[in-house]
Every structure is written in C-alpha cells, then in structure tokens.
Amino acid sequence: MLYHSYEELIKNNLEWAEEKLQQNPAYFEQLATGQKPPFLFIGCSDSRMPLNSFTKTEPGELFIHRNVANQVSLTDMNLLAVLEYAVEALGVQHIVVCGHYRCGGVEAAYRGTATGVVESWVNPIRELYLQNRQELDALPSDEERLNKLAQYNVLAQVKNICNTSVMQRAYQKGNYPKVHGWVLDIHKGHIIDLPLPVQDWKELGCVPDSF
Structure with a gap:
C-alpha cells in the first residue's frame, strides 16, 4: 500500500x-x-473507513462522528453532543451506524486481548460476545464469528441510538430521522444494510409504533 x-x-x-x-x-x-447534511454517520476510527469515498459523497453531505469500533455509549458526551446537534439543529433525515469486517476493536473484544482504556471502551462488545457465545462459537471459523459479532455490535449501537434522550424527544415531537445499521465488507468494498429488529424494539418500548 x-x-x-x-x-x-x-x-x-x-x-x-x-x-x-x-x-x-x-x-x-x-x-x-453553511451545512445542511441529510445524513449523520457514526463509524469506526479505522483508517480504512473513509465513507466519503465508499459512498461517493461530497463535503457537506455527511455529518460524521467516529470512534474505536463505532460505539454509541449513553455516557459519551462527545457523541451525544454530535447527535443532538445533528437531530435538533441540522435536522438530519438519516442516522447511520457503520461498522466493518476485520475491525480491530471487535477482534480485541472477542479474544479478550484489549488492555487499558481500550479494554474499557470495547467491553460492551465483549459482553455481546458472551451473551451470544453459544451461537457464535457454533460458527465454523474465527472469521465468520468475528463478522457476525461485528454485525451484532452495529445492531446494539443502533438500539443505543434509539434509546438516547435526543431520539426520545424527537419521537415525542413525531419528527425523527430514520436509523440504519451498516457493515462495510472490507474484502469487497461493499456496504451491507442490516435488517433491524424493529418489532422487538417496539415491544421493548425503545421506539414508537410509527417507527
């Protein structure tokens, strides 16, 4: 390279x-x-994740927040400030959480090898692995297990977005952005648009019936 x-x-x-x-x-x-981007993009800090390139978008089209392993922590003031500004000031129409295969943060959480601050940061992914360990360990290869865990991580972070006070206020107003979960397949350069368990989230009260 x-x-x-x-x-x-x-x-x-x-x-x-x-x-x-x-x-x-x-x-x-x-x-x-000025800016009026239709998309808020929450992605991984990985240097191979320049979404402007993968989506052929220009400056002004994506409002972007990135961190290790595309986490949506409900105590992360940085992310919450970005989300609030995007939804309430910019009026974005779509929120995309995008993870990727071959994610170092996901792999460190899976193998339990992360240390220091990173260990604390990716611990929610480690918990996801442990919660779904029987299903994940039944997959035939490490690569497939890591890919599936990357997908689970994205879905968990989309759910976290839906649970934020910012989105709850938007639900009450009846005017809220659509949310999406993507995984980028690094091997092919293709974006995988993950189906969301919307009905499950409605039953849990995470999202309104109109979602």
Missing part, C-alpha cells in the same frame, strides 16, 4: 482545491455558506 508523506498531503490539498475550482469556480463560496 502506498502511503503519502506529510508534504504530499499539503500538495494534494492544493491540487484538489484547484480541481474543484476548475469544475465550479463558486464551489468553495457555496460550501462556506
């Missing part, structure tokens, strides 16, 4: 800006007027 030097990053930026101006002389003036 080819890596750029620091100097190349600056050079590439100038070339990119010039290309944009050639395509549209008013591009940056229009970009500077």
